[in-house]
Amino acid sequence: MNLGSRTPHEESHCPQRRLLLGVAVSMGVLVAGCATSPSAMAQPSYTISAGQIQEAVGRKFPRNYGFGGLMNLALSDPQIHLRPDQNRLNTVIAVLASGPLLQARNYQGALDVDFSLRYESSDRTLRATDLHLNGLRMNGLNAQTEQMLQQYGSTLAQRSLQEVVLHQLTDKDLALVNGLGLEPGKFTVTPKGLVVTLQNKAVP
Incomplete structure (x- = not known):
């Protein structure tokens, strides 16, 4: 059975731009200080x-996935948790199952997933990657289903x-960083x- 999805909410970039404007300002401070402290530029962050x-993650939900017209899973309200000990992120997403296969009943549950991040240089985005499923738990379903x-x-x-794009970097927001x-x-x-x-930008 094929899965289909839809994402009804459009992304808003205002919070990202406020964050990245602050990054540019911080980088300006680093540039000003490097004359007296060369090591300050070693690992700017x-x-x-x-x-x-x-x-950022919340803007991607709710999402719906269909199982050949027999069942629908509605995913919503992702909750982000930090996992410093594993250097990963975690999200627990609410799941509502419904459809003919469930005899017109609705069942609630949760999708528990760990993930890390990667940088995509082509569009300057930070994206979720390396996903690990901890479990899909549903309340009240029979064992077979x-x-x-x-x-x-x-x-x-x-x-x-x-x-999933957590935020996107732009030339305007990171003019100082790009210049470096x-x-x-x-x-x-x-x-x-x-x-x-x-880090230093990769050479094409």
Whole structure:
């Protein structure tokens, strides 16, 4: 059975631009200070808070996935959690199952997924990647139906989160950084948020 999806909400870039304007200002401070402290430019970085990540992921939901007209899974309300000990992020997404296969009854549950991030230089975005399904748990379903859903858990995780854009960098927002030939490199998950360490831009 094929899965289909739709995303009814359009992304808003205002919070991203406010964040990245702050990055540019911070980089300006680093540039000003490098004359007296050459090591200050060794590993410039900035932090994306858990709230900003939550907002970015939340814009991608709700999403609906159909199972050949027999069942529908509605995914909504993703909750982001930081996993500093694993240097990864986690999200738990509410799931509502309905359709003829369930005899017109609705069942609630949750999709639990860990993921990390990567930088896509072609459009300067930070994206979710390297997903790991912790489980798809449904309340009240019989064992046979729940087992069938478990088989599609990884597909749901991939379709709903793979390559989700957390934010996008622009030339305007990062004029100073671009001028220095830098781009996001290492990502470190901390209790306060995601620390993005800048590195020299890759040569085409």
